[in-house]
Amino acid sequence: MDGVVLGGFIMALSSQWRSVFAPGGAVKIISGITQYDPLVVGRVVRAATRGGATYVDIASDPDLVTLARQMTDLPICVSTIVPEQLPACVAAGADMVELGNFDPFYAQGEVFDGGRVRALTQRVRELLPAIPLSVTVPHGLALSAQAELAQELVGWGADVLQTEGSVSLQPQHPGVLGLIEKAAPALAATYTLAQVVSVPVVCASGLSVVTVPMARAVGAAGVGIGRAVNRLEDEWAMTAAVRAVVEALVPTAVV
Numbered sequence: 001m002d003g004v005v006l007g008g009f010i011m012a013l014s015s016q017w018r019s020v021f022a023p024g025g026a027v028k029i030i031s032g033i034t035q036y037d038p039l040v041v042g043r044v045v046r047a048a049t050r051g052g053a054t055y056v057d058i059a060s061d062p063d064l065v066t067l068a069r070q071m072t073d074l075p076i077c078v079s080t081i082v083p084e085q086l087p088a089c090v091a092a093g094a095d096m097v098e099l100g101n102f103d104p105f106y107a108q109g110e111v112f113d114g115g116r117v118r119a120l121t122q123r124v125r126e127l128l129p130a131i132p133l134s135v136t137v138p139h140g141l142a143l144s145a146q147a148e149l150a151q152e153l154v155g156w157g158a159d160v161l162q163t164e165g166s167v168s169l170q171p172q173h174p175g176v177l178g179l180i181e182k183a184a185p186a187l188a189a190t191y192t193l194a195q196v197v198s199v200p201v202v203c204a205s206g207l208s209v210v211t212v213p214m215a216r217a218v219g220a221a222g223v224g225i226g227r228a229v230n231r232l233e234d235e236w237a238m239t240a241a242v243r244a245v246v247e248a249l250v251p252t253a254v255v
Helices: 016-022 038-052 062-071 083-092 114-126 143-153 175-194 211-219 235-249
Strands: 002-004 009-013 026-030 057-060 076-080 096-099 131-136 161-164 201-204 221-225
Touching: 002 211, 026 038, 026 201, 026 235, 038 062, 038 235, 057 062, 062 076, 062 083, 076 083, 083 096, 083 114, 096 114, 096 161, 114 131, 114 143, 143 161, 143 175, 175 201, 175 211, 211 221, 211 235, 221 235
Parallel strands: 026 057, 026 221, 057 076, 076 096, 096 131, 131 161, 161 201, 201 221
Antiparallel strands: 002 009
C-alpha cells in the first residue's frame, strides 16, 4: 500500500480508500453498531451500493463482514467498543475499523470519557498497528475538550475522526428548522475538530438531506448516515434515501 501523510501520521491507504476521501466528500452508510441481523445488514449494504455510497459501516462480526464482502465492492468499516473483536473482522476482509459511534450505549449507562476512548484507541493499535482506524469523539465532552482529545487520538494512531450528537435530542421546531436543530451538535463538533486536525473528519448523528451540505461547509470530509437509512423497512426506500444523501452532498454527482 502507498503511504499518505495525514497530520504527520503515515496512513496506509489503498487507492480504494484514497478515493473514498477524495474531494467531493465520502458518504458512509451505517447499519448499526448493535445490529447483528444479517437480513437487515444485507439490505443496508445493498442499498448503500445501489444508492452510490462510498463505504459501509457494519457491526464487528466476521460473519457479517463475509456477508457484506459477497454483496459489495465498497470498502467495509466495522465498528465496536471491544477492540478484541476486531482482528477476526480484519481477517474476514474488513478494510477499516472504528471505535464508536457510542450513542447506542449511553442508554445502557456506559460512559465514554477522554480516558476511556484513549485507552480503547491504544488497545486497537496494539492489536492492529497498520489497519486504518476511525475513532468517534464523544459528544458529551465540551467542544474544547473534544478538540484536545482529537489531537491526542491522532497522536495515538487514529486515521479518521468521527463526530456524534445526542440521538435523544428533541428539536424544538418542526420542519427544516427542526432538522437543523437535530444536526447542530454534530455540525458544531465537526467544525471544531476540522480546525485542529488534518485527518479526515466524518460528521455523523442526526443528519438529513437538509443538513448534509452544511456538514461539508463546516469542514467534514464525509458524512455518516445511519437511522435515516437503516430504519426504513423497504430496501428500495433505503436505496432512494442513500441516493438523496449522495446528491445532497455533491449535487453534480452521477451515481
